[in-house]
Structure formats: C-alpha cells, structure tokens
Amino acid sequence: MMAMLWCGLVAAAQTATAQTGVVAHRGLWQAPASAQNSITALALADRAECYGSEFDVWLTADSALVVNHDASFGGLPMETSTLAALQQLSLPNGERMPSLENYLTAAASTSTRLILELKHHSTAERETAAVQRIVAMAERFGLSDRMEYISFSLHACREFVRLAPAGTPVMYLHGDLSPAELHAMGITGIDYHHSVFRAHPEWVEQAHALGMTVNAWTVNDAPTMQYLIALHVDLITTNAPALLQSLLQK
Ligand code: MG
DSSP states (O other): OHHHHHHHHHHHHHHHHTSSEEEETTSSOSSTTOOTTOHHHHHHHHHTTOSEEEEEEEEOTTSOEEEOSSSEETTEETTTSOHHHHTTOBOTTSOBOOBHHHHHHHHTTOOSEEEEEEOOOSSHHHHHHHHHHHHHHHHHTTOGGGEEEEESOHHHHHHHHHHSOTTOOEEEOSSOSOHHHHHTTTOOEEEEEHHHHHHOTHHHHHHHHTTOEEEEEOOOSHHHHHHHHHTTOSEEEESOHHHHHHHHTO
C-alpha cells in the first residue's frame, strides 16, 4: 500500500515537472565559448537536458542548407551566396558557420529534439526545395524521428506536412491562425509569440482538444514563464533554459 502510494506520488511529481518542456532558442548560447546556432550551442542544450534545441536553416544559392538566423551574415546574403563562401565566415565563438550536414552530424551524438526552423525564403519554390532536401537529409542521418519542423511560412509548414514522415511534428510560428484552421491543413501545433497567448488564451485548450502541441516563444523572464506554465502550454522556447528549468522544479 505504502509502495503504491509512493509510486503514485513519484508519478505525480514527474507529471508536474514534465508538464512544460524547455526548448533552447538557437541552442544554449548564453554561455562561455557558445554562440547562437553553433554546434556548441546544440551540445550545451543537450547536456542541459533541454527537451529540444531550436535552430534556423536557409537554402543557399547552390541549393545547400546552412544554419544561421539572419538573412545575411558578415555582408553575405544566405539565399544568394554559396555554401563555400558562407562557411568562410566565423561565428562569434570562432566556429565556422555550420552547414545542416555539419549540424546533423554533431546531433547524432546527442539526444535532444531537433527543432528546425526553415526561414521565410524569397519564393515558394525555394522553400519546397529546402523542405525536400531537409527531409531527405534527416532520413539519411537516421534522425527523422527526432526532427520537429517550424516556420513562419505557411507554405513551408504545409510542405513539411506533405513530405516529412507521417506523425512528424510541424508547427506554425506566425500567430495569426487558430488551432482549428491549422489542424485542417494537417499542421500539428501552434508555436506562437507569448503575447499571442495573452490575446488568445483559449487557443491553448482548443489546440489540446484537437491533439495539437502548444509552444510559446521567446520567453526570457520568470513572470511570463509562470503565466504560460499556468496556462499549460506544452513547450516554452527561451534564451534562458536554466531559469525556466529552475521554475519548473519548484
Ligand atoms: Mg528561429
């Protein structure tokens, strides 16, 4: 009886701490020797036992995939530069800008979820080409079941739904569509700026009723984290994973 009660308490505690997952925004980069979207940031997010590590991907001029946030870096535009030219660039921590291939090679020795954001590209055709290459590369690396895809581009989200293996999480970032509208397109989650949930707190319950995941970004302060935890969002994307983890452990 005591054993059953104890197991029940442990299970309840685990449920409470597992309630909200921590996603490291551009990896865990606010640490010495790390940098946004670096392989070090991925490794640190994994070591910190984050649910997932988010990163940003562009299709280059020569149809390669590269990991970077902004549309240009060091004066080179992502979409109209070659991978070789972009890989001459150093990140603030001294790493070379990683190709997606470099990134997934490193990811193979981690276990955190890989939250890949495909950036909004100049044409729908380029987004489709990027999605095709990303899905094929994840498959080649044996990482398909660790990938989660996110985008501000509705077209990109719909292409991930069409081309990724069935059941792969695909979440839309823009914040302008209801869970029901996205569910009708096969999109599996809403991943919205935290302010959207102040305006539409009912979207959390609506999404859950449809079996969808709810993620809020990019939340770096304790009061907003607490608000979203109380609202029962599934995931919070943050530049401060340790702060969120400390709140979840209370
Ligand atoms: Mg991003």
